[in-house]
Amino acid sequence: MISQEWLLTAAHCINNDLFNLPLAALWTAVLGDWDREMEELTEERIPVEKIILHERFHNFQHDIALMKLSRPIKFTSKTRVRAVCLPNKRLTHNQTDFCVATGWGRDLEDGLLAGKLLETKVPVHDNAICKKKYGHAVHIRSGHLCAGHLDGSTGTCVGDSGGPLQCAMSDGRWILAGITSFGSGCAKPGFPDVYTRMSYYLPWIKTKMKTYRSDLRKRYG
Structure with missing residues (x-):
């Protein structure tokens, strides 16, 4: 979540080889969840009102999408939901103490x-590492972020796509550095994972949110 009513995810979670479902009416956001197998009374289910895929998304290029909730969620202790900060500049491999990837994918x-x-x-890592490993299949560009252990000890796996890569900055803030996009499958040695770099897409995010609000005002006065 990047605000009370906007979510970010990977475009390939909505449009991929198995299905293409950019219809908002088919999606419901489950917020405040931790254990998918039980009701914890902290979840809130809100229908999605609008889905905005990056217009140049293809083969893990521009792998980003916005989802607009049908109503804003209230940030309370009950829901345990907060918005994550977006970065204001490009993150390099020597600017953060550590980053955390989360998801309900396979272990x-x-x-x-x-x-x-x-x-x-x-x-x-520097993008050159991922370019060397994946460049034959996906052209690694500035919109990608390379991260993960090279010894294969841990990383993202199948089912984690669209989840956040959050990084702790030296000033104590946590930022959303990336969105899980693709990798070796499940933390293979020598193969870090590739994320959609948030700092690169910040102008796109702001423009799409602003345009949507402007269109609503024109439509409903």
């Missing part, structure tokens, strides 16, 4: 999706 490549939210600490 083993052939395992099941997790019931409880998983997290893992990962280091940020």
Whole structure:
């Protein structure tokens, strides 16, 4: 969540080889969840009103999408939901103490999706490392962020796509540095993961949110 009514995710979670579902009426956001297998009384379900895919999304390029909730959620202790800060400048591999990737993906490549939210600490790398590993299949550009352990000890896995990469800054703030996009499948040694870099897409995010609000004012006065 980046505000009380806007969510970010990966575009390929909405449009991929198996399905293309950019219709907002088909989506409901479940906020404040931790254990998917039980009702914790902290969840809030809000229908999605609008989905905005990046217009140049293709083959993990511009892998980003916005979701507008049908109503804003209130940030209270009951819901346990907060908005994450967006970065104001490009994050480099020497600017953060550590980053945390979270998701309900598999903990083993052939395992099941997790019931409880998983997290893992990962280091940020120069994009040249991911370019060397994945450049034959996906052209690594400035809009990508390379992060993950090179020894294969931990990382994101199948089912984590669209989840956040949050980084602790030296001043104590946490920022949303990236969105889980793709990787080796499940933390293979020598292969870090690739995220959509938030600082690169900040202008796109702000423009789309502003344009949507402007269109609503014109439509309803």
